[in-house]
Amino acid sequence: MKRLLAIGASCATVLGLTTLAGPQAAAATGCRVDYTITNQWSGGFQAGVKVTNLGDPVSGWVLKWTWPDGGQKVVQGWNATWSQSGSTASATNVDWNRTLATGGTTDLGFTGSFTGANPKPTAFTLNGVACTGSIGGEEPPPDPDPDPGPGTGTPVGINGQLKVCGVNLCNQYNRPIQLRGMSTHGIQWFGKCYNNASLDALAQDWKSDLFRIAMYVQESGYETDPAGFTSRVNSYVDMAEARGMYAMIDFHTLTPGDPNYNLDRAKTFFASVAARNAAKKNVIYEIANEPNGVSWTAIKNYAEQVIPVIRAADPDAVIIVGTRGWSSLGVSDGSNETEVVDNPVNATNIMYAFHFYAASHKDNYRATLSRAATKLPLFVTEFGTVSATGGGAMDRASSVAWLDLLDQLKISYANWTYSDANESSAAFKPGTCNGSDYSSSGVLTESGALLKSRISTPDTFPVG
Ligand code: IDC
Secondary structure, eight states, X not given: OHHHHHHHHHOTTTTHHHHHTOGGGOOOOBEEXXXXXXXXXXXXXXXXXXXXXXXXXXXXXXXXXXXXTSOEEEEEEESSEEEEETTEEEEEOXXXXXXXXXXXXXXXXXXXXXXXXXXXXXXXXXXXXXXXXXXXXXXXXXXXXXOOOTTOSOHHHHHOSOEEETTEEEOTTSOBOOXXXXXXXXXXXXXXXXXXXXXXXXXXXXXXXXXXXXXXXXXXXXXXXXXXXXXXXHHHHHHHHHTTOEEEEEEEOOSSOOGGGGHHHHHHHHHHHHXXXXXXXXXXXXXXXXXXXXXXXXXXXHHHHHHHHHXXXXXXXXXXXXXXXXXXXXXXXXXXXXXXXXXXXXXXXXXXXXXXXXXXXXXXXXXXXXXXXXXSOEEEEEEESSOTTSOSOOOHHHHHHHHHHHHHHTXXXXXXXXXXXXXXXXXXXXXXXXXXXXXXGGGBOHHHHHHHHHHTSOOOOOOO
């Protein structure tokens, strides 16, 4: 309201019509559209369309534009329902991106056909209002009395040191929260993707709460250079901290599947990173990514040896324990959560990992998670929108069902991967990390666009 009054005072003529109806009826409107042609071939092209709502929050929207030379047609689009009438294209929200907060963005895209020169559209409307990149056609004056109030600030600034309370992840006020964020790919391969520009985009543009640092142990990872990988992990922790994000240190065991194979390495590594980062509030430890081909008893035994090493240096951090069958709570091995419920790790302030890949893991995995969430503190430290190989087509319906379920249960998550790997689970198109643009919609894959639109919605962290 403060902002509306300020605009009314400075540009009464622009808002003259609406202010006549009384200040309470004068909804602020405004939008910005960034349209990027990301690929073009003979007669066809692909474009990314980033929509930013600059006005009051909207619940339901239609974006329209008219092609300047009438030569283009939308062939297939995503993240909206698309149609075209004559030379006017329309994109209508789908259910999960219906709400756009003030400053909220959503990334859409489509493939199209064209004849002629394929000029970009220059005029866009959102719910009938011209998208001029400002509110009501004018830049608002700066707020003379900015009042951040509760609920603003960075995720770590608001929530502080985390702890497990009951089955929830809780903040410094002992209130349950959900963290939403992204996982790196293997840092031994994709180090070029983790730099100041990409971390800025993750914190500011994606509004991510969490940065998971996937440090493979095998596959040219930690075992080849323990000191080098330890120091890289620490520098990523610092980069996340500088931007107010939580950092999850993932000891990314995968093959071999028995975490005890790496027990000595885990003790050495965690003793070092826990001592170095003990005073920080933003660190979460994940001690074994995906145990596989191994019993729950063996995993529990590993956890009960590694956890005390971390606790000795950093007594209050949350620690996450992987579960049987690639962190499926045993489901991928034909078991279920009861083996953990009946025989939990003997430690406090811990959570259990649950992983899924939306195109491979559906209703029976969702049922397990829902059931287990009433009994165990769970953290989805890794999931993909695609198949368990990390590739194949994105399964949008299953991914949205999963994300809705996680939101409903307030289960925190990190998506695989914030990288430009040449596989459909990656958020960026191949080659993105060779450049410096991590923000425009044109660099996102279909999975990246979905995740960015989900993660960047405002957090509702409870305070006090
Ligand atoms: C995959 C990567 C792929 C890499 C492979 C082996 O996406 O590029 O070649 O690992 O290192 C997991 C694992 C995660 C996998 C991912 C997709 O935690 O390391 O990454 N996945 O297969 N569990 C289930 C799926």
